Amino acid sequence: MSLDTSLLPNNIFSLKNDEFFQIIKSLVGEGLCEILKIQSINSAENLIATDDIFDVFKYDSEELIDIKNKHFFKLQNGQYLVKTGIKNSLLYILKLLKVKKEEQESLLNNNNHEEQLDTKFIINHPLLRSLVSYYKYTDHIKNNNDDKRSFLKIFIDNIANNLSQSNNHFRYHDSVKQFAAVLYILGGKNPGEQKTGKKTS
Structure with missing residues (x-):
């Protein structure tokens, strides 16, 4: 029974x-x-x-x-x-x-x-070990409100989440989008330009 x-x-x-x-x-x-x-x-x-x-x-x-x-x-x-x-x-x-x-x-x-x-899985993957060490460090110094480290966390999380998604399901945090736009401008291009160099209407 x-x-x-x-x-x-x-x-x-x-x-x-x-x-x-x-x-x-x-x-x-x-x-x-x-x-x-x-x-x-x-x-x-x-x-x-x-x-x-x-x-x-x-x-x-x-x-x-x-x-x-x-x-x-x-x-x-x-x-x-x-x-x-x-x-x-x-x-x-x-x-x-x-x-x-x-x-x-x-x-x-x-x-x-x-x-x-x-634990064994983390040990076998150097990138994961580095990420764990980084997050332990930020928790230890209690500096989570620091803008630089806050953005870095968002950036890392965004990349990690997208890695397990297909291209058409990629999602980007607003701060990551802003960062990409700044890099694009520093590269001498306008975010509104297409690859041909022509501006979009």
Whole structure:
């Protein structure tokens, strides 16, 4: 049977006390929740670490009588047998928690692997190494508002974005357009001129 781990919130392993009990109650009802509360099993990690949550009910205690009468069968020899529904609820919750934990650990491992791949990728490409060093430098000196460096960032970003686009999808920032126009003028040409040297109407 497949388990829908989305029934558990992603922060299930950080929930304690009432927040944790509310999740258990919403999934399997009040019975299992009462058995956990009486033993102060108040978190997912605490529950997973408990070998047998029914073991305590082998003992005589006035505090346990009400729960025993509600959720256990009393045998002729005086012993108590947990009801099947409660036992199945526990098995379901434990399985759900364990699968959720495995999913989160797998996701964490994948993220760590991707970070390692990114680092290796940067090391293998000198241009990327230079760009990373440059951005680290500008962040370090906290000079991001400097006009020269701000334009350089825009210029680099503009080029990098266009490299992954087809020619007819190239886009240019206004400051890059202005920079290109200035270079064109310094080269002795009018931005309105065509390649033939004639001015456009």
